[in-house]
Amino acid sequence: LENAGYECYLPVSKFIRRWSDRLKEVDVPLFPGYLFCRMNPHNRLPVLMTPGVIQIVGVGKTPIPVEEQEIAAIQRVGKSGLPTMPWPYLEVGHVVRIEDGPLHGLTGIVLKIKSGLKLVLSVSLLQRSVAVEIERRWISSVHDGARTFPVDAQPDRTKSIPIPQIHLDTARGLTGESAEGR
Numbered sequence: 001l002e003n004a005g006y007e008c009y010l011p012v013s014k015f016i017r018r019w020s021d022r023l024k025e026v027d028v029p030l031f032p033g034y035l036f037c038r039m040n041p042h043n044r045l046p047v048l049m050t051p052g053v054i055q056i057v058g059v060g061k062t063p064i065p066v067e068e069q070e071i072a073a074i075q076r077v078g079k080s081g082l083p084t085m086p087w088p089y090l091e092v093g094h095v096v097r098i099e100d101g102p103l104h105g106l107t108g109i110v111l112k113i114k115s116g117l118k119l120v121l122s123v124s125l126l127q128r129s130v131a132v133e134i135e136r137r138w139i140s141s142v143h144d145g146a147r148t149f150p151v152d153a154q155p156d157r158t159k160s161i162p163i164p165q166i167h168l169d170t171a172r173g174l175t176g177e178s179a180e181g182r
Helices: 068-079
Strands: 007-009 012-018 023-029 036-038 095-098 107-113 118-125 128-135 139-141 148-154 157-162
Touching (some): 007 068
Antiparallel strands (some): 007 036, 095 107, 095 139, 107 118, 118 128
């Protein structure tokens, strides 16, 4: 797109990737799957025909522009030197998959977002719900193929959230003890 004369912006963050034999710092898109491009919304066909472009974000065939102040804020964060990383947008009730730590492979529902970088999740174990506090960086958002059911989030409101798929890794030898067994 830049070769065609378009002004483009891909916000990235530095991230340490671990391979079996080494660590390497790589640039990771801050908003995976998105590239910002200054263009005439009435002449979008050349952009859409560019290899790698799937669609232009918008409503129907009408592109929705991102405000200059938002782009400036993203650029300001990038230039700040502060550590940044892509982060799933989370709210209470969202279903997440635990990608790291001792509960790797389980999914749960966000019960509470604590200050700092901690979450409290409801994880189903042995057909019971267990609240567990984990590091926010250990989780990823679950979206695809999930069924939904109503959850009372507020006294007068309900919303649908995906039903979690629970996978226990028996090879890790995860065991538990009930409060009554102590």
